[in-house]
Amino acid sequence: MTPTTSAAEEYAALLNRVRRDRRVLGLVLSGSRARDGVATDRSDYDVYLVVEDGAGPLTALSRRDALLDVVVLPLAEFRTHALAGSGTEWNRYAFAHAKVVKDTADGLIGELVAAKGALTREEAAALAPGFLDAFLNSAYRCVKSARDGQVLAAGLDAAEAVPYFLTYVFALHNRVRPYNKYLSWELRHHPLSRPEWSHDHLLPLLAEVLTPSAPVAIRRLFTELEPLARGWGHGAVLDDWGDDLLRLRVGAGVGVPRQPTNSPS
Structure with a gap:
């Protein structure tokens, strides 16, 4: 060379x-x-x-x-x-x-x-419920941290939820989650089946997850996902969370994390 x-x-x-x-x-x-x-x-x-x-x-x-x-x-x-x-x-x-x-x-x-x-149907069926549950766990931690004024924790939990969310959504299509570098290209050239996961809708929402509005964005991701996940047969995973799902739905009452009351002025 x-x-x-x-x-x-x-x-x-x-x-x-x-x-x-x-x-x-x-x-x-x-x-x-x-x-x-x-x-x-x-x-x-x-x-x-x-x-x-x-x-x-x-x-x-x-x-x-x-x-x-x-x-x-x-x-x-x-x-x-x-x-x-x-x-x-x-x-x-x-x-x-x-x-x-x-x-x-x-x-x-x-x-x-x-x-x-690509994932086989068997692989996708085995993977999807666990990644949905992992997304719910991180999303729930995000909104709880926001409720308690833990700004950094809420942001980290929200960011952690995104790979679980994407792995689940792509698995629903028997597809492997793309590396972050190729996510935009993948959504443009090989769109997913739902408008909620289109390039122009999903990417701005994921970008919002990386801002102080992370809890709001996470709620929108969940609220759009819930009926689709139930339609794909994963209602039992959702229902296992019981009343905790109420915190994750849009309109649950916790938005951008408040600053802790003992934070320096």
């Missing part, structure tokens, strides 16, 4: 090399370069190379710099990478919308990438 080499040139050189190497079973392009309209002039190429088990020194292809981020995985490891129970579940969205540039003759790499990039 020379100081004037571009990311595109480095990627092209890598692609040319691995296309001729039979030990490399697959090349998967992820990140910004795999999502139309996201990449900038500063974007690197995020690449997964799937190699034969026991392929030997191909780990020399691993690389991480400003131009290329190359992860080399033996096929046996790639089969479970990013799936539930692998310890790398955090990386699952990397394979949503990823492009399989090199594949085996039987399309194995493409099948594995497709399985990683």
Whole structure:
């Protein structure tokens, strides 16, 4: 690599090399370069190379710099990478919308990438109730902290509620929650099924969660979500909260957190 080499040139050189190497079973392009309209002039190429088990020194292809981020995985490891129970579940969205540039003759790499990039109905059904409950827990903590004048705690609880909310909503669609960087792109290019979760409605509401009006925004998220969650069959999760749900509904009476009475003037 020379100081004037571009990311595109480095990627092209890598692609040319691995296309001729039979030990490399697959090349998967992820990140910004795999999502139309996201990449900038500063974007690197995020690449997964799937190699034969026991392929030997191909780990020399691993690389991480400003131009290329190359992860080399033996096929046996790639089969479970990013799936539930692998310890790398955090990386699952990397394979949503990823492009399989090199594949085996039987399309194995493409099948594995497709399985990683979306939830099965069984996975979604197992995940969704727990994340709904986690959202309710953080939302409830937010409004209680606001009631007690705990401004920082209310804001932190509200921010903590957002990943649970998004994971739940995307799971309802058998989809993996996108990384924050790609949330706007995802909602524009692959909209969710409800107007409450459209790009132009949901993103401003999530932005409000990061302001002193966090309790108000959290209540709106919950109030819009509740009838939909019941429609998806998760009423029991909601009802387990009993009368505490009353605090979460719009109009419950606690808005922007008040300052503690003993705060310095």
